[in-house]
Amino acid sequence: MANNLLRLFLESNLANLKKNGLYNEIDTVYGANGPMITIGNKSFINLSSNNYLGLATDPRLKKVAQEAIGSHGLGSGAVRTINGTLDLHDKLENKLAEFKGTEAAIAYQSGFNCNMAAISAVMDKHDVIFSDALNHASIIDGCRLSKATIIRYEHSDMDDLRKKAKQAISLGKYKKMMIITDGVFSMDGDIAKLPDIVDIAEELNLITYVDDAHGSGVTGNGYGTVKQFGLEEKIDFQIGTLSKAIGVVGGYVAGKKVLIDWLKARSRPFLFSTALSPADIAASIKAIELLMDSKELNQALWENGNYLKHGLVKLGFNIGKSETPITPCIIGDEKVTQLFSNRLYDEGVYAKSIVFPTVPKGTGRIRNMPTSAHTKEMLDRTLAAYEKVGREMGLI
Ligand code: PMP
Numbered sequence: 524m525a526n527n528l529l530r531l532f533l534e535s536n537l538a539n540l541k542k543n544g545l546y547n548e549i550d551t552v553y554g555a556n557g558p559m560i561t562i563g564n565k566s567f568i569n570l571s572s573n574n575y576l577g578l579a580t581d582p583r584l585k586k587v588a589q590e591a592i593g594s595h596g597l598g599s600g601a602v603r604t605i606n607g608t609l610d611l612h613d614k615l616e617n618k619l620a621e622f623k624g625t626e627a628a629i630a631y632q633s634g635f636n637c638n639m640a641a642i643s644a645v646m647d648k649h650d651v652i653f654s655d656a657l658n659h660a661s662i663i664d665g666c667r668l669s670k671a672t673i674i675r676y677e678h679s680d681m682d683d684l685r686k687k688a689k690q691a692i693s694l695g696k697y698k699k700m701m702i703i704t705d706g707v708f709s710m711d712g713d714i715a716k717l718p719d720i721v722d723i724a725e726e727l728n729l730i731t732y733v734d735d736a737h738g739s740g741v742t743g744n745g746y747g748t749v750k751q752f753g754l755e756e757k758i759d760f761q762i763g764t765l766s767k768a769i770g771v772v773g774g775y776v777a778g779k780k781v782l783i784d785w786l787k788a789r790s791r792p793f794l795f796s797t798a799l800s801p802a803d804i805a806a807s808i809k810a811i812e813l814l815m816d817s818k819e820l821n822q823a824l825w826e827n828g829n830y831l832k833h834g835l836v837k838l839g840f841n842i843g844k845s846e847t848p849i850t851p852c853i854i855g856d857e858k859v860t861q862l863f864s865n866r867l868y869d870e871g872v873y874a875k876s877i878v879f880p881t882v883p884k885g886t887g888r889i890r891n892m893p894t895s896a897h898t899k900e901m902l903d904r905t906l907a908a909y910e911k912v913g914r915e916m917g918l919i
Contacts, residue, residue: 544861555580558896560873567873568901570891575848576740576810576820577896578770583813584806591805599798604787607797611804616775616783622746622811623763623777624755629786630775630799634736634764637774638665640790641760642703642732645782646671651697653688653729655679655704655715662703662734672697678708681719688727699730706735706748710882710890712849714738714748721757732760740768741847745814745821765803769810773799823895824848827902831893834906839919843888850891851877852909854918860887863912870908 524530540546553561557580560569578584591611601607612630619628631637642665646652650671654662657678666673674691676684684702691697702724704715717733724731735747743751745768749758759782765773776786787793799807813820828848835842841853854860857878864876867889878887893902913919 544857558894558898558901562873565871567868567871568897568905570872570874570893570905572892572894573737573767574770574896575768575824575892575894576770576814577894578768578810578813578820580896581770581810581813584770584809587809588802588806591801595801595805597802598800601797602793602795603798604794609798609801609804611801611808612798615799615804615808618808618811619763619775619777622815623761624746624750625761625777626780627783628775628777629783629790629793630765630773630804631790631792632773632796632799634734634762634766634774635661635664636792636796637762637764637776638662638734639668640665640792641762641776641786642666642671642701643669644786644790645669645730646699646701649697650699650701651691653684653691653700653702655708657708657710658703658705659709659734659736662705666703671701679713679716681716681723684720685723685727688723688729692727700728701730701732703732703734706733706738707742707847707849709737709849710877710888711843711851712845712847713843714742714751714846717748717752717754717758721754725757730760731758732762733758734762736762736764736767736774737847737849739763740814740821741824744818765807765810768814769807771803771806771810773803773807820895824893827893827895827897830899831891831902831905834902835891835909838906838910838913840909840913848893850893851888852891853886853888855885855887857884857887859916859918860889863916863918864889866912866915867908870912872905872908874905 550562560567599607615630616628638661646669648670652666652671652673654675656675674687676687706715738748742748749761761777763775765771832842832850843851843853854863860876867874874889874891877890
């Protein structure tokens with residue numbers, strides 16, 4: 524490395540991470556990322572992916588992706604405002620608007636990019652954002668990028684939100700004000716109190732922004748959390764990702780046409796980064812069509828989620844307050860959680876431990892992500908592994 528200071532910085536910080544158990548060794552998955560995966564030369568039941576509907580390996584999506592490569596090539600060629608908007612981009616955005624029940628939609632290269640793009644395109648240093656304490660990192664970064672004042676409210680605590688919003692308003696110094704929340708919280712699987720949030724927003728004249736990355740394809744019969752509560756007309760920004768239930772990659776905002784026109788004119792990842800590829804777009808369109816045409820995959824997802832949850836509760840595990848198929852198994856102590864996850868791994872179950880700082884200290888957990896593609900036999904084997912390791916470690 525040319526620069527010595529940089530080398531010292533990197534080496535000492537990496538050593539520190541490793542010493543404190545905060546360095547994540549990344550496993551390589553060989554072949555398809557489905558309900559079973561191969562790591563090294565061993566096969567595992569995969570409970571760690573967001574591929575909720577199994578669409579990441581669906582032959583119908585693969586077929587249209589291959590056809591799109593044939594007709595449109597591999598890359599979209601340029602940023603969209605210059606020469607990179609393909610007919611497929613327009614088709615995807617129309618489909619997303621239909622899916623989300625809005626006038627229009629804009630697609631981005633990822634869900635992460637989408638939050639960086641959308642928040643900073645409308646909020647600035649004269650504004651204030653009220654952000655749920657458990658919001659996703661991309662929301663936090665998007666808020667920071669906007670330079671707005673950020674006020675965190677306690678997770679899903681509507682009294683705290685109302686109190687903090689009123690306090691901020693009483694200062695009389697902010698122009699626009701926005702509430703931002705995940706639709707489904709990915710570490711606990713609980714659902715945001717959107718009807719209350721809308722009430723507060725209407726009472727205090729706040730903009731509403733819901734990132735439903737984990738809700739789309741899952742809640743509201745697959746249409747998402749905003750639809751579940753019938754709030755399509757009341758939420759200004761509906762954010763989603765194409766990388767989880769949709770099974771591909773990309774992110775989007777759905778909302779009024781005037782909002783989407785503004786984001787197309789002013790959001791920087793749209794203006795300065797090459798757009799989604801034809802294969803990704805074609806597969807995403809197909810996934811949304813499948814979701815809208817049939818409830819089968821969504822029902823299978825919920826059935827599997829409920830099966831796993833009931834099984835874990837019956838064994839005596841604490842699954843927290845999950846309201847969705849996301850199934851945390853809360854162990855508590857960080858080291859015990861990691862050991863538990865390692866033992867599940869030995870037993871052929873790939874379910875990652877989530878510990879501080881991703882979740883509060885002392886609430887370490889194994890996060891299980893059942894999908895529609897898991898079979899009952901896979902879930903039974905998972906439960907058997909939980910029982911064996913749980914007893915062995917004296918946790919049940
Ligand atoms: N928002 C939320 C709430 C998420 O959970 C995630 C994914 N971890 C993202 C955004 C980012 O989405 P993507 O992976 O498509 O960048």
